[in-house]
Amino acid sequence: MPDKTLQTLYVEKEMCKGCGICVAFCPKNVLEIKNNKVAIKNLDACIQCGQCELRCPDYAIYLGGK
Ligand code: SF4
Ligand code: SF4
Numbered sequence: 001m002p003d004k005t006l007q008t009l010y011v012e013k014e015m016c017k018g019c020g021i022c023v024a025f026c027p028k029n030v031l032e033i034k035n036n037k038v039a040i041k042n043l044d045a046c047i048q049c050g051q052c053e054l055r056c057p058d059y060a061i062y063l064g065g066k
Contacts, residue, residue, distance in 0.1 A: 007048050007063045013037050015060035022052035022061050031061075 009030075018036035028045040031038055031052060038061060053062040 009040060009043060009046055009048075009052075010062050010064050011038055011040065012060045015058050016056075017058060017060075019057070021055050021057065025051045025055045027051065 016037045018033050018038065020033050020038075022038055023031045023033055027049060028042075028047055030040060030042050030046045032041040033039070048063055050063055056062075
């Protein structure tokens with residue numbers, strides 16, 4: 001089994017303006033907008049495709065880790 005925790009999804013809430021672009025582009029419905037900020041709804045479903053990071057205009061969400 002591949003280690004799903006190899007990369008973690010990080011959110012910088014102060015930088016997020018709640019535009020919802022990442023939510024729209026996420027193919028796995030991992031993200032949602034809550035109180036005008038992005039929130040992680042279902043991290044288990046994340047396939048680490050990087051679309052959210054790529055599409056966010058404000059560098060507020062990214063994959064990182066080991
Ligand atoms: S890395 Fe891909 S699957 Fe994971 S939250 Fe971002 S867009 Fe969704
Ligand atoms: S694309 Fe970036 S700024 Fe827009 S909701 Fe997602 S994390 Fe926030």
